Amino acid sequence: MSSRGGSDDEDEGTTRKKLRLSKEQSALLEESFKEHSTLNPKQKNALAKQLGLRPRQVEVWFQNRRARTKLKQTEVDCELLKRCYESLKEENRRLQKELLELRAIKVAPPCVISHDYYMPLPAATLTMCPSCERVATVDNRSLTFAKPGFSHLSQSSAAC
DNA sequence: AATGGAAAGTGGTTTACTTCA
DNA sequence: ACTGAAGTAAACCACTTTCCA
Missing domain, CATH: 1.10.10.60 (Homeodomain-like)
Structure with missing residues (x-):
């Protein structure tokens, strides 16, 4: 050098x-x-x-x-x-x-559905994405995730 | 006199090249 | 002729020192 x-x-x-x-x-x-x-x-x-x-x-x-x-x-x-x-x-x-x-x-307490009386379900129930372990809210018909970025979850299965 | 910032020094690493067994 | 180890020079970087405004 x-x-x-x-x-x-x-x-x-x-x-x-x-x-x-x-x-x-x-x-x-x-x-x-x-x-x-x-x-x-x-x-x-x-x-x-x-x-x-x-x-x-x-x-x-x-x-x-x-x-x-x-x-x-x-x-x-x-x-x-x-x-x-x-x-x-x-x-x-x-x-x-x-x-x-x-x-x-x-x-x-859980909701009760009787013949003549319908008590609506809570707006959402809690579930966990088994793949990424994020918390998601779920209603009767569709999967609704609390935050954007959960779009990788299909509606048919609550898995990534 | 104290200080910040830039120029320069130092030592380690990497890379390319050469030599030689 | 080919190949791998060893040696060397050059360039770079991180860190440090020196010195001027």
Whole structure:
């Protein structure tokens, strides 16, 4: 690894001061990064020549730039996951509440149907999808799931 | 004087290539 | 001639250090 340890960085004799890239240099590097986030040796050398920098400096700039991009993306992903978590927490709260209500309905005395007297069934009874183990509400004629996303269940069988 | 951010250093991993038994 | 192991260089990445505004 020839470029390790700055052996090709020797310049101006004694202590090498850290260089701050000019606006023009940064702009050109940014422009180049937009086109391709990695450089082949030919592109790197050409860009270095154009900028008046050492190829190693161009290489380092691209490495740091990729790292910054990744960091930014990670932060965005983190925010997204936070929001997703909050949303799921809220939905879980709501479903737990719904489950309690449905259990209460299930525990209530069964309906009686006599010849001259019809007592309607409760609006829904509780069942569990055996495949995905989600709770579903079922009435006489059709299967009605509490949440969207249960469409994978057919009406004829309460299984996924 | 303290600090954030960017340039540069360091060490580890991967990949492509060469050499040699 | 073919093949697999070993060595090497280059490039990348993650992490860290240095230094300037």
